[in-house]
Amino acid sequence: MSQVAAEKPRSPLSRFWHTWRFHINVLLLLVPLGFMPKYFADAALFRGDTGLGEREVGEIQVGPWSLRLAELRNAAPVSDGPAGYLKSFNAALCDSCRDQVKATYLRIGKPRSLRAAGVIFFGTPYHMGAALPVPEKTKNDAELWITMEGWDGAMHQASIPLSQASPATVAWLNRQGGKP
């Protein structure tokens, strides 16, 4: 069988393969080396060593309370398949309101009631996160609403322009070109 192969003239592709086949190893080893800085940067980000997120939005006053908001990634929303596109935000509650706030929610557009306040934050008051669904048809002048609920039943709301919360998301929405 090898004899048969030998009688055939070799194509350039086959010669290329025979010369370089073992160099695939080198290419494959370069992959983890190349991704190593990214791996350690991400590990530090998730430990909270490099702050609340890749981009801090700032302190936002919500009634008597306030929270520090940050984008986990300074990037466009990511597709989660059937769930649509999600954008991750992180937040930390103010020192004085830590024990008063029962829950914090995010939503694009004004919520009609507390029950439709949007996605809830998970985590501790020092560092919590929420994955906000961003419909592709969202208008680029939309507002991000923050709803906070107190243990005593109080509710406070505030909003900031989406362009302030996440310029990358607005840039992404603009690129969508007003999809229906």
Add this chain to the structure above:
Amino acid sequence: MSKKSRSKLWFLVHSWLALPIWFFVLIVCVTGTLAVVSQEIVWLANPQMRASPPSDDAPLLSYDQIIAAIKKAEPQTLVESINRPDESHFALDVKVSYPDGRSVTVYVNPYSGAIQGTAPPFNFQAFTRALHGWWLVPFTNGYSWGWYLVSFLGLPMLASLVTGLVVYKRFWKGFLRPTLRIRHGARIFWGDFHRLSGIWSIWFIAVISVTSTWFMIEAILSDNHISISTAPVAPVVPRESVPLTVDGAPAPMISLESAIREAKERIPGLEDSSVSLPANAYSHLLVSGRSWYPLIYQSAEVNPYTGDISTTRLLSDRSGLELVTESMRPLHTGDFGGIWIKLIWFFFGLILSMMVLSGLLIWTKRTALATANALKRNNKRPRAALTGQPAPAMSREATEGSR
């Protein structure tokens, strides 16, 4: 095709399965072997992770006592979850959140509740797993392509096992008459080594290659949004059962001990090896651990205000398919029965790495021989250098195998 040329073909397939990427395969095997005992390596390197019982009958603190001890030592620190590693010489892994926003794992002595140290920023365990599992390629949209790259190796590995057994005629005789000739040169030694370790690792290679192939299938299913899960969507704590407080302070929650008691009542034999505190006011306390079947965890979600069990995920809830697929990961990592199983996996991981290396050495030596032969013939026949180099060695191997 004659029987002889068919076995030659099998041999050729076997020789070429891992070759062009042999070093990649070797590093994947070595990192996998390290990952099996990564927890133990960190334990050896980091004294803060150790917690030997002060005496044989020393009582373990309850999780409530652990949290109280942490609160006393560091009043601002919030506990997110507590994990009790399998072996008693490990400290508890407690995931905590600090006021500066960092969330880290601290090692807590299970007998005294003392915080012995913080997990180092370089997480060796996570790093070896990431390197072995997805070649450090980040997960940006679904599974990373590194995951596919590594898990795909399960297929050539399975094919190596099958072709190896086909080529090695009457391999079962190797169990009865183990041969490892040391004094007959490197080529013979590595050949014997490759065959001897091969037959004793049949089970291990089968387990590793089948589970790796499953990891690839799992990724394909997930990236195509196909779910085989029968797990119900986790409900939130109903708004009515979260009490309002007049003074605006957080509503009191039940103790972890009572949550564990409820969970154990519902799930007989449950080990309380892991407790996750509610991640917000409307989420549950999660108690999980193994029971009689060591490969799969069972869990219960407990309402933190009323103590009612909201949902459970039991062995009996799983479909037959899920029992198989959920067993794949522990079977791959050897993490289901303590240190001895891990050491067996580690040992056979080393053997498997050596098989990649010995396979390559055999190939190189054989190719060197074949090239030398070909060069000799080259003087007589100009095109001979291009004839299939493994040919002379193949016939040699075939006779060697059928000895």
